[in-house]
Amino acid sequence: MATPERLIEATRELLWERGYVGTSPKAIQERSGVGVGSMYHHFDGKAGLALAAMQRSAQELRDAAEAHFAGPGTAVQRIASYLLRERDVLRGCPIGRLTMDFDVIEEARLRAPLDELFAWLRARLADLVAEGQTDGDIDTRLDPQAVGAMIAAVVQGGYVVARSAESAEPFEASIRGALQLLGYEDGA
Amino acid sequence: MATPERLIEATRELLWERGYVGTSPKAIQERSGVGVGSMYHHFDGKAGLALAAMQRSAQELRDAAEAHFAGPGTAVQRIASYLLRERDVLRGCPIGRLTMDFDVIEEARLRAPLDELFAWLRARLADLVAEGQTDGDIDTRLDPQAVGAMIAAVVQGGYVVARSAESAEPFEASIRGALQLLGYEDGA
DNA sequence: GTCTATATCAAGATAGAC
DNA sequence: GTCTATCTTGATATAGAC
Numbered sequence: 259m260a261t262p263e264r265l266i267e268a269t270r271e272l273l274w275e276r277g278y279v280g281t282s283p284k285a286i287q288e289r290s291g292v293g294v295g296s297m298y299h300h301f302d303g304k305a306g307l308a309l310a311a312m313q314r315s316a317q318e319l320r321d322a323a324e325a326h327f328a329g330p331g332t333a334v335q336r337i338a339s340y341l342l343r344e345r346d347v348l349r350g351c352p353i354g355r356l357t358m359d360f361d362v363i364e365e366a367r368l369r370a371p372l373d374e375l376f377a378w379l380r381a382r383l384a385d386l387v388a389e390g391q392t393d394g395d396i397d398t399r400l401d402p403q404a405v406g407a408m409i410a411a412v413v414q415g416g417y418v419v420a421r422s423a424e425s426a427e428p429f430e431a432s433i434r435g436a437l438q439l440l441g442y443e444d445g446a
Numbered sequence: 447m448a449t450p451e452r453l454i455e456a457t458r459e460l461l462w463e464r465g466y467v468g469t470s471p472k473a474i475q476e477r478s479g480v481g482v483g484s485m486y487h488h489f490d491g492k493a494g495l496a497l498a499a500m501q502r503s504a505q506e507l508r509d510a511a512e513a514h515f516a517g518p519g520t521a522v523q524r525i526a527s528y529l530l531r532e533r534d535v536l537r538g539c540p541i542g543r544l545t546m547d548f549d550v551i552e553e554a555r556l557r558a559p560l561d562e563l564f565a566w567l568r569a570r571l572a573d574l575v576a577e578g579q580t581d582g583d584i585d586t587r588l589d590p591q592a593v594g595a596m597i598a599a600v601v602q603g604g605y606v607v608a609r610s611a612e613s614a615e616p617f618e619a620s621i622r623g624a625l626q627l628l629g630y631e632d633g634a
Numbered sequence: 635g636t637c638t639a640t641a642t643c644a645a646g647a648t649a650g651a652c
Numbered sequence: 653g654t655c656t657a658t659c660t661t662g663a664t665a666t667a668g669a670c
Contacts, residue, residue: 293655296655304646399626407619418606434595435596
């Protein structure tokens with residue numbers, strides 16, 4: 259793997275595990291096997307490297323979500339497919355967790371990828387809810403924007419309660435609750 | 447205010463703003479106006495002080511929630527009262543945010559207050575959902591545990607999406623979505 | 635109980651040789 | 653492009669005087 263590539267991958271892992279404040283250049287150098295000089299040659303310090311890592315992670319999450327949203331089935335089934343997809347629950351969301359990082363939120367350039375991902379996700383979910391209403395699967399009295407936001411939030415909040423309990427169970431219960439309220443009937 | 451008290455209050459503020467990893471003993475000393483020697487005399491280092499601060503914040507959140515849960519009205523109205531209460535949305539949850547802190551989750555003693563708060567909250571919400579079912583206000587086909595977990599999660603996730611957008615709006619939309627799905631009718 | 639001095643190691647980089 | 657050396661400041665304490 260090329261040097262910038264190794265730096266980005268190591269940074270993505272560290273940001274996911276420890277957040278931005280908890281990630282040091284030294285740790286990035288050790289995990290990537292890249293030396294100090296090379297790191298500062300290829301990137302504009304910790305912030306520049308983190309930005310590249312965040313952009314890639316956000317794009318991956320977006321592609322993964324879109325694969326479910328654009329898949330087969332009714333709108334409700336596609337929302338369920340997204341909510342029920344395999345997740346490493348206790349690791350949390352590699353992008354959502356950075357939202358609690360002071361230095362990220364404070365700097366517009368670093369907050370931008372988070373903002374774009376979640377704005378896209380809420381809008382996409384709102385569209386699917388509206389589509390479900392057209393199909394007759396979702397109550398038309400509901401506000402699609404509000405329900406879309408709620409779906410995005412329940413995933414992020416699910417990670418929070420799961421990590422506090424050191425167990426995936428509260429996450430899974432949260433998703434189950436949301437799906438039941440949406441009238442989704444699974445095979446169970 | 448007594449010295450330990452000043453230390454705890456300063457630490458609570460800093461943990462809320464910057465998280466555990468982002469809070470240094472030096473910052474605590476500066477914000478509290480207490481010297482190094484005094485800090486280490488009264489508390490077992492950063493971790494001990496953080497533990498005291500976290501325990502107090504968790505208790506406050508619990509008392510605040512219980513005031514809504516034990517208030518007047520139907521179960522659904524009391525859930526709504528909790529969800530709609532005044533919040534400093536962009537600051538997030540002083541306890542929930544610590545869930546993304548590596549050093550907190552890693553150390554059992556520091557994770558305990560988070561676990562206890564959210565376990566209590568989910569159970570309390572599940573009870574209220576069951577009560578709402580008994581009252582005939584909530585669909586009895588729903589699993590109270592799952593819906594309780596979902597309600598706890600939507601608040602925490604609401605903070606995540608709000609902070610990413612630097613706006614309270616996504617938080618408010620998420621809560622609105624959850625309330626609509628619960629069949630809560632407000633005055634709007 | 636509080637203060638100042640001191641210690642060790644890490645954070646986050648820059649400089650200049652190769 | 654990469655390496656080693658070096659720099660400044662901060663993190664997280666401990667020691668011992670007052």
